[in-house]
Every structure is written in structure tokens, then in C-alpha cells.
Amino acid sequence: MPDPRKTFFITTPIYYVNDVPHVGHAYTTIAADAVARYKRLDGYRVFFLTGTDEHGQKVHQAAQKTGVGPQQHVDALHQRFKDLWKRFEISNDDFIRTTEERHKSVVRDILQRLYDQGEIYKASYEGWYCLPDERFWTEKDLVNGNCPECGRAVDKIQEHNYFFKMGQYRDWLSGHIRQNENFIQPASRRNEVLGFLNKPLEDLCISRPRERLPWGIPLPFDDNYVTYVWFDALINYVSVHGPLEEIRRCGFWPCDHHLVGKDILTTHAVYWSTMLKATGLELPKSIFAHGWWTVNGQKMSKSQRNVVEPNLLVDRFGADAIRYFLLREVPFGQDGDFSREALIGRINSDLANNLGNLLNRALNMLDKYYAGVVPAPNGQLPEDARLLDKASETARETHALFDHLGFNKILIKIWELVDAANVYINDMAPWNLFKTEEGKARLATVMYNSAEAIRTIAILIHPFMPETAAKIFRQLGIGESVESHGLESVRKWGGIQPGTKTAPGPQLFPRIEEEQAKKIMDTVQNASQAGTESAPAAQKQEEKLEQVSIEDFFKIDLRTGKIVEAEKVKKSKKLVKLKVDIGSEVRQVVAGIAESYEPERLVGRTIVLVANLKPATLMGIESQGMVLAASDNGKIVLAGFDEEVKPGVRVK
Numbered sequence: 278m279p280d281p282r283k284t285f286f287i288t289t290p291i292y293y294v295n296d297v298p299h300v301g302h303a304y305t306t307i308a309a310d311a312v313a314r315y316k317r318l319d320g321y322r323v324f325f326l327t328g329t330d331e332h333g334q335k336v337h338q339a340a341q342k343t344g345v346g347p348q349q350h351v352d353a354l355h356q357r358f359k360d361l362w363k364r365f366e367i368s369n370d371d372f373i374r375t376t377e378e379r380h381k382s383v384v385r386d387i388l389q390r391l392y393d394q395g396e397i398y399k400a401s402y403e404g405w406y407c408l409p410d411e412r413f414w415t416e417k418d419l420v421n422g423n424c425p426e427c428g429r430a431v432d433k434i435q436e437h438n439y440f441f442k443m444g445q446y447r448d449w450l451s452g453h454i455r456q457n458e459n460f461i462q463p464a465s466r467r468n469e470v471l472g473f474l475n476k477p478l479e480d481l482c483i484s485r486p487r488e489r490l491p492w493g494i495p496l497p498f499d500d501n502y503v504t505y506v507w508f509d510a511l512i513n514y515v516s517v518h519g520p521l522e523e524i525r526r527c528g529f530w531p532c533d534h535h536l537v538g539k540d541i542l543t544t545h546a547v548y549w550s551t552m553l554k555a556t557g558l559e560l561p562k563s564i565f566a567h568g569w570w571t572v573n574g575q576k577m578s579k580s581q582r583n584v585v586e587p588n589l590l591v592d593r594f595g596a597d598a599i600r601y602f603l604l605r606e607v608p609f610g611q612d613g614d615f616s617r618e619a620l621i622g623r624i625n626s627d628l629a630n631n632l633g634n635l636l637n638r639a640l641n642m643l644d645k646y647y648a649g650v651v652p653a654p655n656g657q658l659p660e661d662a663r664l665l666d667k668a669s670e671t672a673r674e675t676h677a678l679f680d681h682l683g684f685n686k687i688l689i690k691i692w693e694l695v696d697a698a699n700v701y702i703n704d705m706a707p708w709n710l711f712k713t714e715e716g717k718a719r720l721a722t723v724m725y726n727s728a729e730a731i732r733t734i735a736i737l738i739h740p741f742m743p744e745t746a747a748k749i750f751r752q753l754g755i756g757e758s759v760e761s762h763g764l765e766s767v768r769k770w771g772g773i774q775p776g777t778k779t780a781p782g783p784q785l786f787p788r789i790e791e792e793q794a795k796k797i798m799d800t801v802q803n804a805s806q807a808g809t810e811s812a813p814a815a816q817k818q819e820e821k822l823e824q825v826s827i828e829d830f831f832k833i834d835l836r837t838g839k840i841v842e843a844e845k846v847k848k849s850k851k852l853v854k855l856k857v858d859i860g861s862e863v864r865q866v867v868a869g870i871a872e873s874y875e876p877e878r879l880v881g882r883t884i885v886l887v888a889n890l891k892p893a894t895l896m897g898i899e900s901q902g903m904v905l906a907a908s909d910n911g912k913i914v915l916a917g918f919d920e921e922v923k924p925g926v927r928v929k
């Protein structure tokens with residue numbers, strides 16, 4: 278049960294719906310998700326917010342290009358973000374859209390209050406305007422006549438507008454940043470903001486004439502104007518809690534962490550902080566600006582045609598592998614490069630070899646020596662204490678690292694524990710202990726500790742890889758709810774109960790061979806090059822086969838079959854030789870499922886067999902049929918039935 282006094286509020290930027298989401302957007306959202314999940318494990322009541330920024334020039338222009346009205350455009354595009362977050366197992370508690378009335382009414386309320394307080398005034402403005410960034414610059418701000426932020430061309434504009442008296446807060450803000458060490462993180466970014474505040478701070482233009490931009494929230498005190506998109510968007514962090522008066526009652530203010538990319542640090546550190554100050558609301562405890570991802574060394578942008586399509590990445594590698602890679606590969610705060618080699622390297626070494634292997638070998642041994650039941654330990658020796666100490670040290674050290682979002686260090690520490698557990702098994706050599714009576718007494722402790730180390734690891738990786746953690750729990754036989762075990766249970770040894778019946782399953786992360794990797798990445802990049810819109814279409818094309826008539830379909834004789842024998846084909850990594858009872862006879866079938874299924878686990882299973890396939894010879898063995906299975910990112914999952922069916926029944 279979460280402790281009602283421990284609350285935690287974390288946000289991502291709300292993303293523009295001028296385009297579909299890419300891996301950069303996924304990065305911030307996954308990072309926030311990891312923190313939210315960790316805090317929930319630690320007993321906090323968490324409010325994790327993400328959403329979409331749906332007003333402004335960029336979105337308006339994008340809608341115009343697609344030829345639909347802006348509302349229709351944002352309704353369609355925001356869904357792409359929601360869908361992607363589902364695929365990435367993002368556990369957000371709310372999703373705010375700036376076109377929702379609950380948001381617009383709070384924006385109007387804040388604007389009116391600030392106007393009434395004299396914080397907003399109208400003036401004539403002449404200056405330089407960067408359309409893509411939607412920001413005004415003075416002559417002296419420009420770099421070589423271009424926008425100092427993005428380097429693109431700017432337009433000269435003269436018009437009447439409304440201004441927020443931001444400049445008056447410069448010294449106060451500088452002081453606040455200096456006094457609150459964690460307010461802007463990491464430290465290098467904090468210095469950047471302080472440097473920015475060393476120069477005079479201009480007032481902020483917060484309106485756009487409606488005739489130039491009709492798509493926005495009208496100013497409550499002058500409806501010839503709409504609200505500047507940043508002044509509108511930043512308020513989402515408040516409006517999600519309801520009317521302004523609610524903020525003190527909601528229990529989630531001030532915000533604990535605003536996670537943003539380094540591109541939008543100034544708007545958060547300077548605009549948002551001064552807006553809050555003027556409104557009389559408490560500032561966030563921390564604004565963390567992370568680094569920028571490139572792809573193969575290049576900026577990720579649609580014009581470069583190298584956007585990494587996140588849906589395809591999930592299709593091919595699974596959400597957890599991508600979540601792990603993004604947070605493990607580079608320190609949060611620094612820039613990173615997304616490359617095929619780096620991704621495959623991490624999947625094969627960290628996930629398949631180290632983590633996957635640990636689970637497989639431990640469960641196999643439990644199966645072999647204890648029929649899959651976790652034994653009771655027989656007292657701990659000093660050589661066991663090394664593993665136990667490592668586990669508690671990992672829990673302690675990762676906890677401290679979470680305060681500064683040191684994701685990659687946290688993951689390095691957890692993998693040190695994975696390594697320690699693998700080394701423990703090697704050193705204790707259960708296969709030797711099993712040979713003697715004295716050894717067997719010791720074996721119980723070794724196998725118990727191995728299972729408990731895996732349970733601890735599963736809890737610690739849950740924030741980063743929720744699906745994998747649940748799979749490990751399932752295979753350990755302790756349910757799926759990692760959260761119900763909580764962080765407390767990794768702080769003391771002994772959470773897994775002797776007598777627990779394990780349920781080994783398919784490999785967590787099958788190795789990806791070089792050839793296969795190349796093929797996968799080519800599809801991902803080609804689809805991206807065809808434009809992100811066409812990415813799902815490209816995938817469909819690959820799967821789209823010619824239509825067949827029902828008569829054609831019935832030519833295939835699909836039968837239920839019970840596996841009565843299974844053994845690995847010698848010298849083959851992938852093949853298993855099966856004897857399958859299909860009622861009228863027993864067939865010999867060779868299937869390429871050895872990397873996902875141990876032969877012993879196959880016996881007794883009911884599968885679907887293509888019974889009238891022409892026999893073929895594989896590695897010198899005749900195969901009289903084909904077993905139906907799905908191949909998902911290289912992982913093979915057999916088709917089956919949710920109730921018992923006798924062998925030989927036709928499947929249609």
C-alpha cells in the first residue's frame with residue numbers, strides 16, 4: 278500500500294503534434310516512466326504526467342499541409358503518441374491535451390489574474406521572429422543574422438502584442454538557482470542557465486494576433502489575440518490538477534521532476550519559473566535536461582530521412598530491449614548515438630548472455646535437482662554472504678543514484694549483481710554438489726540463493742524493463758505483480774518462499790545473429806526513410822499475402838497433436854526432433870524451436886500440426902509435418918489451446 282504522505286509528481290514535455298513521435302520523444306517518456314515505477318515500488322503515491330502540445334504555429338502549419346482542420350489533425354495525431362506509449366508500457370497516470378477545456382480554462386484564469394495584477398501589458402513590438410521555434414529575438418541576439426537557438430532564418434516583424442513582465446524576475450531567479458543546487462540538473466546545464474541570466478532578461482511576448490495565427494487559446498482580455506504556445510503549454514503541469522484552487526489540495530505540488538530535453542531547458546528554467554513566481558505557485562524541485570540522440574552520428578530529423586521509427590523498433594526488438602538500451606547506453610544528460618551495432622551489442626551481451634543465461638541455467642538446475650521446486654536453504658556460509666552483500670549493496674546504491682537520475686550507473690550496478698549471481702553459480706558448481714550426500718545439503722542453499730538473487734534482480738529491473746521483470750516472476754512461480762513485492766523486499770534476503778514451484782518458459786532474449794540483425798535494421802531504416810507515416814504500411818506490406826479462397830484454406834490439413842517425445846538434433850542449435858501423436862498415427866517432426874524451448878518442456882504439450890505437408894529432410898532426419906508457431910523478434914512461441922483437446926482433431 279502506498280504511504281499517503283509520500284507523493285511524487287513527475288512530468289515529460291508535452292509533445293507537439295506537428296508530426297508522429299520518434300525515438301527522441303520515447304527517450305524522455307521512458308526515462309520518466311522508469312522513475313515513476315521506481316517510486317511506486319518504494320511506496321510512493323505517484324502522479325506521472327505526459328501529453329501533447331496542440332496549439333501554435335507549427336501544429337497549425339502541419340494541419341494545413343495535411344488539408345484537414347486543425348482540430349481533426351490534432352485528434353488524429355495525439356492518438357499516435359498514446360498508442361506508442363502503450364506499446365512502450367508507459368505507466369502515465371494522465372495524458373493532457375492542450376485543446377481540452379480543463380486545460381484552456383486554467384490558462385485563461387492565469388492570464389486574467391496576471392493581467393489584473395499588472396504583470397501583463399500591451400506594447401508595440403519590432404523584432405526578429407523564428408517561426409520554427411516560435412520565438413522573438415532582438416537584433417543583438419541573432420547569430421550571423423539567424424536564430425541563435427536553431428540557426429535558421431528569421432523574419433522581421435512589427436506588431437502590437439501583449440507582454441509578460443519577465444525581465445523583473447532575473448535577479449530573483451538567479452538567486453533561486455544558486456540557492457537550490459538540484460533545481461537545474463545536471464550541473465553543466467545549471468551553469469548554462471546562470472550564464473543566460475547574466476545578460477539582461479527581456480519581457481516575454483505572450484500573444485499572437487489572431488489574423489496571423491487563428492489556432493490558439495484567445496486571450497481572456499482581448500480576443501483579437503491568441504496565447505503564445507509556450508505560455509499555453511507550460512501551464513499543463515498545473516491545469517492537469519484542475520482549477521487553480523485545487524493545486525494545494527491535490528497533494529502533488531510542487532512538482533518533483535520536470536524531465537525535458539536540453540532544447541527546451543530555457544523555456545522551463547526561465548519562462549516557467551517566472552510564470553510560477555508571478556502566479557504565486559511554488560517552483561518545481563528539479564528540472565532535469567537530458568541530452569540529444571543522433572542516428573549514426575546524424576541529427577534525427579525528418580528532412581534527413583533518418584528518423585528511427587519507434588513502432589518498428591518495438592516490433593522487431595520488443596519494448597524492453599529498447600527501453601534498456603536507451604537508458605543504459607548513455608549517461609542521462611549527455612548526448613547519445615543510436616546505432617545498430619550498439620543496440621544489438623547490448624541485446625546480445627547484457628540481455629541474452631548475462632541476464633537470460635542466469636535465469637535459464639538456474640531454472641534448469643532447479644528443475645533437474647529439485648523437480649522445479651525452490652528448496653529451503655540450509656544455513657549460509659561466508660561464500661554465500663558475498664552474494665547476499667552484493668544484493669543489499671546494489672539495492673542501497675541504486676536507490677541513491679535514482680535521486681540524480683543516474684540510469685546508466687544504476688543499470689551497470691544491477692548488471693554487476695547479475696554477474697555476481699552467474700559467478701556464484703560457477704564457483705559453487707551445483708553439478709558437483711549434486712554428486713555427494715554432503716554436497717546435496719549445500720546444494721539446497723546454493724539453489725535457494727540463486728532463485729532469490731534472480732527475484733531481487735527482477736524487482737530492480739522492473740522500472741526499466743517491466744515486461745521482462747513480470748516474465749521472470751512468472752518463471753520463478755511467484756505471480757506477475759512485481760510492484761506487490763516492493764522495494765522493501767529487496768532490502769532483506771529471503772523473499773522467495775521455499776516450496777515455490779517454478780515454471781520455466783521461453784528464453785527472455787534470444788541472441789540476434791549478425792545477418793538477422795542487418796535484415797531487421799534495414800527494414801527499420803528503410804521504413805523510416807519512406808517517411809514515418811508509411812512505416813506501419815511498410816510493415817503491413819511485408820506481411821500482406823495474396824487472398825485465398827476457403828477451398829484453398831481447407832486444402833491444408835491442420836491437426837491437433839500431442840508431443841510424446843522430444844530431443845535436440847545433434848550439431849544443430851535450432852532443431853528439435855519430435856514424435857507427435859495425431860490420433861491415427863505418431864509422426865516424426867523436425868522443428869526449429871530449440872532456442873526457445875527445452876525439449877523436456879515440450880513433452881505432453883498439445884500443438885497444431887500441418888499434417889499434409891510434403892515430407893522434407895532436415896539434417897538427415899525426415900520431417901513428416903510442420904508445427905505452427907509465431908516468431909516474434911526471433912522468439913518462437915508455439916500455437917496452442919487454452920483447454921485440453923485430444924490428438925487428431927481437425928483445426929479450422
Ligand code: ME8
Binds near residue numbers: 290292304539540577
Ligand atoms: O518542444 N533526442 O515539443 P517537441 C532526445 N511542445 N530527446 C528528444 C529528441 C532527440 N533527438 N527529439 C525530441 C516541444 N526529444 C514542446 C514542449 S513542454 C511544456 C512543451 C524530446 O515535440 C525531448 O524531451 O519538440 C525534447 O525536449 C522534446 O522531445 C521536444 O518535443
